[in-house]
Amino acid sequence: MGRRILLTGLDTFWGGRVAAALERDPGVEMLLGMGSGAPSVALERTEYVRADSSYSLLSRIVQATQVDTIVHTFLVVDSSSMSGRALHEINVIGTMNLLAAAGATGSSVRQVVVKSSSLVYGSHPADPVWFTEDTPRSRPARSRLERSLIEVESYVRDFAEENPRVTVSLLRFANVLGREIRTPISRNLARGVMPCIGGFDPLIQFVAEDDVVRCFETVVLEPIGGTYNVAGDGRIPVSEVARIAGVWRLPISPFFTRQVAAPLIRLGVLDLPGELETLLRYGRGIDTTRLKAAGFEFSTTSAGAVERYAEISRLDRVIGDTQRYTYDADVEAFFKHSPAVVRPT
Amino acid sequence: MARQPGNILSEPAVPKRAPAHAGGSPARDEEGAVARMLRFPGLDPQPSDPLTDSARRSDVDEWGRSERARRLARRLGGFYYRRWFRVEWEGLGNIPTTGGALIVANHAGALPSDAPMIMHGVESEIGRPVYGLADSFFRTIPVVGTGWSRAGGVPAHPDNAHRILHDHQQLALAFPEGTKGPSKLVSERYQLRRFGRGGFVETAMRAGVPVVPIAVIGAEESMPILLRLPAAAKTLGVPYLPVTANHLIFGPVLGSVLYLPAKFRFRVLEPVHFGEAAGQAKYPRGKIMEEAEAIRQQLQEAVFDMLAHRRSIWFG
Numbered sequence: 159m160g161r162r163i164l165l166t167g168l169d170t171f172w173g174g175r176v177a178a179a180l181e182r183d184p185g186v187e188m189l190l191g192m193g194s195g196a197p198s199v200a201l202e203r204t205e206y207v208r209a210d211s212s213y214s215l216l217s218r219i220v221q222a223t224q225v226d227t228i229v230h231t232f233l234v235v236d237s238s239s240m241s242g243r244a245l246h247e248i249n250v251i252g253t254m255n256l257l258a259a260a261g262a263t264g265s266s267v268r269q270v271v272v273k274s275s276s277l278v279y280g281s282h283p284a285d286p287v288w289f290t291e292d293t294p295r296s297r298p299a300r301s302r303l304e305r306s307l308i309e310v311e312s313y314v315r316d317f318a319e320e321n322p323r324v325t326v327s328l329l330r331f332a333n334v335l336g337r338e339i340r341t342p343i344s345r346n347l348a349r350g351v352m353p354c355i356g357g358f359d360p361l362i363q364f365v366a367e368d369d370v371v372r373c374f375e376t377v378v379l380e381p382i383g384g385t386y387n388v389a390g391d392g393r394i395p396v397s398e399v400a401r402i403a404g405v406w407r408l409p410i411s412p413f414f415t416r417q418v419a420a421p422l423i424r425l426g427v428l429d430l431p432g433e434l435e436t437l438l439r440y441g442r443g444i445d446t447t448r449l450k451a452a453g454f455e456f457s458t459t460s461a462g463a464v465e466r467y468a469e470i471s472r473l474d475r476v477i478g479d480t481q482r483y484t485y486d487a488d489v490e491a492f493f494k495h496s497p498a499v500v501r502p503t
Numbered sequence: 504m505a506r507q508p509g510n511i512l513s514e515p516a517v518p519k520r521a522p523a524h525a526g527g528s529p530a531r532d533e534e535g536a537v538a539r540m541l542r543f544p545g546l547d548p549q550p551s552d553p554l555t556d557s558a559r560r561s562d563v564d565e566w567g568r569s570e571r572a573r574r575l576a577r578r579l580g581g582f583y584y585r586r587w588f589r590v591e592w593e594g595l596g597n598i599p600t601t602g603g604a605l606i607v608a609n610h611a612g613a614l615p616s617d618a619p620m621i622m623h624g625v626e627s628e629i630g631r632p633v634y635g636l637a638d639s640f641f642r643t644i645p646v647v648g649t650g651w652s653r654a655g656g657v658p659a660h661p662d663n664a665h666r667i668l669h670d671h672q673q674l675a676l677a678f679p680e681g682t683k684g685p686s687k688l689v690s691e692r693y694q695l696r697r698f699g700r701g702g703f704v705e706t707a708m709r710a711g712v713p714v715v716p717i718a719v720i721g722a723e724e725s726m727p728i729l730l731r732l733p734a735a736a737k738t739l740g741v742p743y744l745p746v747t748a749n750h751l752i753f754g755p756v757l758g759s760v761l762y763l764p765a766k767f768r769f770r771v772l773e774p775v776h777f778g779e780a781a782g783q784a785k786y787p788r789g790k791i792m793e794e795a796e797a798i799r800q801q802l803q804e805a806v807f808d809m810l811a812h813r814r815s816i817w818f819g
Contacts, residue, residue: 283639283643284660285639285660286658286660286663287566287567287658287662290662293662357646357649358645358649359649360567360649361563392559393565393567394561395563398559401560402559412645443565
């Protein structure tokens with residue numbers, strides 16, 4: 159019997175692209191995607207269920223579909239896109255419901271993959287140059303986003319402890335860059351600026367969109383449990399990010415940074431959530447030795463991810479955003495279920 | 504079906520990094536040879552290396568060092584080393600020429616001048632890079648923090664020290680007194696402070712490397728503190744705010760960066776080996792404290808001995 163996979167966040171970059179990659183694998187028998195909005199990627203055979211963001215419906219779905227794997231990509235790691243309360247609802251309450259469904263008695267779930275972020279390590283002057291998966295944060299989290307992710311991870315760890323038969327993987331991604339994903343950094347780059355804090359030029363890491371998708375694919379298809387850092391090789395200074403991407407550096411005063419940045423954020427000149435501000439001050443490095451030892455190979459380095467992003471955005475500027483996909487329920491239903499469509503058996 | 508039992512709590516044991524190999528091909532030009540030697544040999548074959556990654560636009564490596572910045576620092580350091588402080592060494596042979604070692608020294612001068620001098624000295628006399636472990640407070644100062652990192656400074660953190668000493672088998676420099684050393688008043692000079700909680704001994708034990716103590720004289724007089732302003736320091740969020748003799752002589756701005764030309768002498772003591780197995784999770788606290796105190800005693804005695812033989816602060 160093939161794999162039966164449930165994916166959350168189908169309407170986001172993460173879920174959509176991962177679903178597209180997983181449905182190519184013949185070993186995957188059924189793929190079910192959940193999302194609060196319509197999927198943004200054209201999908202061949204993934205079933206789509208609309209669900210509210212806290213997944214109250216989930217335990218029924220898990221029971222009805224007998225999935226063996228849950229891939230939880232719907233965690234918000236960008237605090238400028240929504241209010242703190244919505245964020246808590248999605249990240250903490252959503253994950254809680256998801257894990258409750260996966261851990262219910264008689265559950266068919268054997269693997270859970272959860273997306274997290276290197277934000278859980280924070281960014282502080284007392285940090286080590288490299289965080290391994292076991293290195294604790296230097297200081298407790300202050301921002302709501304980081305706190306919510308830490309809470310999510312603690313639920314995941316509790317779940318792993320209570321369900322030893324389930325392979326649990328927790329993936330901590332560095333800053334992702336690519337065509338589809340929108341992050342505070344990519345929004346800044348798209349506006350032609352890279353904000354920086356005057357007098358600071360810390361080292362940061364990136365991971366390319368394609369590597370993110372491949373990483374999910376690897377972890378799901380040849381189940382490996384544990385916590386893994388995911389970031390392209392090397393760390394590059396913020397100034398170099400601006401040089402590779404070909405954008406202006408926009409230095410902001412190192413003192414009273416929030417006050418200085420606030421009007422610029424209001425005017426839409428830049429995007430600078432609190433987590434990005436501390437990152438641009440002290441940087442962060444996560445050690446990916448464990449993931450590489452598990453057999454994963456990155457297609458590009460941190461600098462390569464930025465360069466790839468720069469190339470794509472140059473192309474998009476010339477030809478425009480032509481390949482937008484819009485989901486149409488009737489069309490999808492026709493292709494997936496109509497007897498008129500000839501399907502390979 | 505799972506390669507690992509599905510337990511997130513029992514992480515797979517993975518070796519951190521392959522041990523470093525002494526690398527670098529023989530080079531004719533001296534500058535190039537030094538440059539090659541000063542890179543972490545173990546890190547270099549990675550695809551992210553600024554020299555081989557085609558996407559890179561600068562020479563800043565993953566530890567934040569830049570060879571261009573280091574060249575500048577070497578030039579500046581060379582001037583201070585030879586002409587200003589006229590550094591003289593004793594027992595240079597005690598610094599290991601291969602393998603990791605943790606160098607510790609007494610710390611002095613409002614803006615400590617001993618760290619760059621030891622780093623520059625070992626680098627130019629022995630040809631081995633020294634990675635200065637600095638208080639993370641430096642990272643919070645604009646320009647200074649980034650400059651320190653570009654020139655080869657590393658934030659003092661047990662993990663960073665372990666990577667340098669154990670994984671890369673390089674020399675690291677630490678000042679166990681911390682900020683208590685350089686914040687001493689001129690009247691307390693050369694009285695070594697408590698050596699923290701002995702963290703440096705534990706770091707060396709875990710990395711399986713010796714501790715090499717260096718006694719320093721001269722640094723105290725290069726920027727002597729006459730007065731401390733604790734209230735102002737607290738307001739500014741700095742560890743200490745000194746009024747130095749340099750301030751009185753050169754004024755408030757220049758006096759903060761210009762050193763008095765005291766004569767520096769370094770005495771390298773015998774390397775201390777601990778005889779503990781490397782890589783343990785825990786080491787006996789009593790032994791750590793004992794070893795730390797013994798090293799402090801040794802350094803204190805060496806400093807007193809050197810002072811007894813010093814005829815002049817400025818000419819040695």
